[in-house]
Amino acid sequence: GQNIDQPTEMTATEGAIVQINCTYQTSGFNGLFWYQQHAGEAPTFLSYNVLDGLEEKGRFSSFLSRSKGYSYLLLKELQMKDSASYLCAVRDDSWGKLQFGAGTQVVVTP
């Protein structure tokens, strides 16, 4: 079956770094996405990994290890506006379907 696991909640201080881990076991793999979702809003795309390694985009970086079924999203220099839910999603077929984890709620405190 499909299984995508990520922590339920993480708390960090403004200016700090937080790493959100995601492990997956899916029937296929064609890439991993990270989305950000603020309360009451639509998810918005953050990053995409299909090959092993690190992808950096400003304060956000995402890492993938396909052999370990593992990814993380790294948020640096945390800001209050980064308080949101972060969703890990795996594309498990050759079309566009995504399997989502339950999301990690990140709380940034002053």
Added chain:
Amino acid sequence: DVKVTQSSRYLVKRTGEKVFLECVQDMDHENMFWYRQDPGLGLRLIYFSYDVKMKEKGDIPEGYSVSREKKERFSLILESASTNQTSMYLCASSFGGQTNEQFFGPGTRLTVL
């Protein structure tokens, strides 16, 4: 800017009613998706469509149907609403191809009484 719009932000219906949720995208995307989002369960795929008049079941299609008569519009239909269909419904669209991300609408919070 890609825009995905949904017909209602909030909807309250009674058990047994037929419910229509509409989704429109303005970027000529081939793919469109309907999800429901529940606390602790994440987003679960109900139905998706790769082309006009084409539909495929997702992970939880029971109790739902869809319609895609035009490329830009994808409708989700609850034939006879039940209380366990109370949820947040999110529509998404994307270009075809493996690397293309999905763009989401703002969601419709449906309450079935």
